[in-house]
Amino acid sequence: MVVSCGSHPIFAQDSVTDTGKKAADKYFLKRKRRPSNQESSPPPVRKGPTSSSKNFAGAPRYLALQFGLFTEEETYKWGKSNKNDVSEYMIGITYRIGEWTNSMDLAIRADLVSFEVDDKSPTKLSLLPIVTFPDAKSGFPLYFGAGIGAGIFFKQAKEESHLSLDYQILAGARFFNLVSSMGLIFEAGLKNQLFLLSDGQHNGVYGSIGGVFTF
Known part of the structure; x- marks a missing residue:
């Protein structure tokens, strides 16, 4: 039985909604067709720092090979001739082993x-x-620096100490990666030694040049 007001019915058969299993099927069908946000917009890829960044300038590790000569010397109680100029040449290897961030290097x-x-x-x-x-x-x-350590003589003048206390004060310039991973290094400074088992001493001003390799 249909109750109407004028020519329009209040209740009609078309207004009855689907319920139960049929309604659930329609819901899951619509959800399946709807694209997910993750598939439509992949997460952005984060880019790490590059070698051109200012924080990564210079060399993470380096090895320097240097050849040098003393330009001025003072020698005390070393040998019988009492000569000041007793050096011939020097060969040095320097390897950077650590750092204090944004301040100093340890080599x-x-x-x-x-x-x-x-x-x-x-x-x-x-x-x-x-x-x-x-x-x-x-x-x-x-760069500027200083160091202190030990010296061991493989050959030594007669009755002189085979052990010494060595210390250096230095300043220089280094230019990394001029050709691939190879660069140039220039250095000058003071190299002094105090004999531990005798009275001898040697002080000298030196200059050196060499190559510096980064890796």
């Missing part, structure tokens, strides 16, 4: 130095840690 240095005292040719290996600033990552070419 280990090995110097092989040849001398001529009396009729002997003393040869010394000097091992010492070196602190330099600013750090290599800053990209600034000039």
Whole structure:
């Protein structure tokens, strides 16, 4: 029975909504057709820092090979001839082993130095840690530093100490990656040694040049 007001029915058969299983099927069908937000918009890819960033300028690690000579020397109680100019040449290897971030570098240095005292040719290996600033990552070419360590003589003048206390004060310029991973390094400073088991002493002003390799 249909109750009407005028010519329009209040209740009609078309207004009856679907319920139960039929309604659930329609809901899941619509959800399946609707694209998900994750599929339509993939998450953005984050880009890491590149080598051109200022924070990554310079060398993360480097090895320097240097050849040098003393330009001025003072020698005390070393040998019988009492000569001041007793050095011949020096060869050095410097390897950067760490840093204090945005401030200084820590390196280990090995110097092989040849001398001529009396009729002997003393040869010394000097091992010492070196602190330099600013750090290599800053990209600034000039650097300053100092170090202190031990010297061991493989050959020595008669009745002279085979052990010494060595210390250095230095300044230089390094230019990384001029050709691939190879660059140039220039350095000058003071290298002094105090004999531990005798009274001898040697002080000298030196200059050196060499190559610096980054890796």
